[in-house]
Amino acid sequence: MSTTKIALVTGANRGIGAAIAEGLAERGMTVIVGARDARSSERVAGRFGGRAVPLDVTDDTSVRDAVASVRQWYGRVDVLVNNAGISGGATGQAPGEVDLAVVRGVFETNLFGVVRVTEAFLPLLREAVGARIVNVSSGTSSLAWQSDPGRSFASSRISVAYPASKAALNMLTVLYAKALAADGIAVNAVAPGACGTDFATALGLSLERTAEQGAGIAVHLATVPDSPTGAFLQDDGPVPW
Numbered sequence: 001m002s003t004t005k006i007a008l009v010t011g012a013n014r015g016i017g018a019a020i021a022e023g024l025a026e027r028g029m030t031v032i033v034g035a036r037d038a039r040s041s042e043r044v045a046g047r048f049g050g051r052a053v054p055l056d057v058t059d060d061t062s063v064r065d066a067v068a069s070v071r072q073w074y075g076r077v078d079v080l081v082n083n084a085g086i087s088g089g090a091t092g093q094a095p096g097e098v099d100l101a102v103v104r105g106v107f108e109t110n111l112f113g114v115v116r117v118t119e120a121f122l123p124l125l126r127e128a129v130g131a132r133i134v135n136v137s138s139g140t141s142s143l144a145w146q147s148d149p150g151r152s153f154a155s156s157r158i159s160v161a162y163p164a165s166k167a168a169l170n171m172l173t174v175l176y177a178k179a180l181a182a183d184g185i186a187v188n189a190v191a192p193g194a195c196g197t198d199f200a201t202a203l204g205l206s207l208e209r210t211a212e213q214g215a216g217i218a219v220h221l222a223t224v225p226d227s228p229t230g231a232f233l234q235d236d237g238p239v240p241w
């Protein structure tokens with residue numbers, strides 16, 4: 001069996017996910033680009049000699065098929081980065097104007113998608129020694145920061161659905177970290193910071209932080225020798241829950 005670490009990044013065909021995939025490949029990992037769009041995911045994988053696997057985190061069959069492909073190729077997964085995420089857009093999220101369909105859609109991807117993918121890949125993560133799961137959360141999920149009147153988020157146009165989905169993702173992170181400690185699997189959440197990806201552009205935001213900068217903390221947690229577990233981190237340290 002190969003000694004090279006095997007990493008799977010969801011939503012890795014563009015934005016922060018593509019930058020995480022490239023960052024892990026630069027650090028010597030064999031990286032699988034999990035994504036809905038074959039053309040862009042193969043283009044990203046081609047940049048570093050990785051593989052692309054079709055993966056829609058909201059679709060049971062797609063996730064099951066991806067597990068089967070990765071099992072056949074490598075037999076294990078050392079690093080799973082749950083990066084795929086959506087904002088839900090700038091309308092239908094403000095308290096008083098909530099469109100429940102928007103909330104459901106955001107939770108389907110940002111929360112249920114992570115549960116689906118994590119559960120499906122757990123057997124392959126357990127085949128690795130010292131596996132890692134990195135959940136890409138958001139500073140907007142911090143209850144402490146959302147309650148701090150002195151702090152304004154660049155993405156404040158997205159309100160009820162998005163921050164709540166990521167706060168729930170943080171809870172998942174803690175729960176899985178506790179449950180998987182016995183398997184030696186570290187589970188952490190990261191806040192990439194406000195980055196000028198398509199995500200931001202679609203919300204009408206112009207942000208200077210790059211996808212590569214946003215990817216840094218996820219790459220760090222996926223590769224640092226002694227990983228914490230059950231933590232929520234950004235570049236300069238812990239994010240308050």
Ligand SMILES: NC(=O)c1ccc[n+]([C@@H]2O[C@H](COP(=O)([O-])OP(=O)(O)OC[C@H]3O[C@@H](n4cnc5c(N)ncnc54)[C@H](OP(=O)(O)O)[C@@H]3O)[C@@H](O)[C@H]2O)c1
Nearest residue numbers: 011014015016036056057083084085138194195197198199
């Ligand atoms: N940008 C920021 O400022 C910021 C800040 C904090 C946290 N984040 C988080 O960082 C992560 C990446 O965001 P980004 O800025 O890179 O956004 P992005 O440029 O919009 O990219 C989102 C990625 O998620 C994928 N995706 C969405 N739904 C999916 C599904 N059902 N199955 C598989 N993939 C799916 C997209 O694939 P398609 O190409 O198929 O749509 C795309 O690859 C998200 O979890 C986001 O919440 C972003």
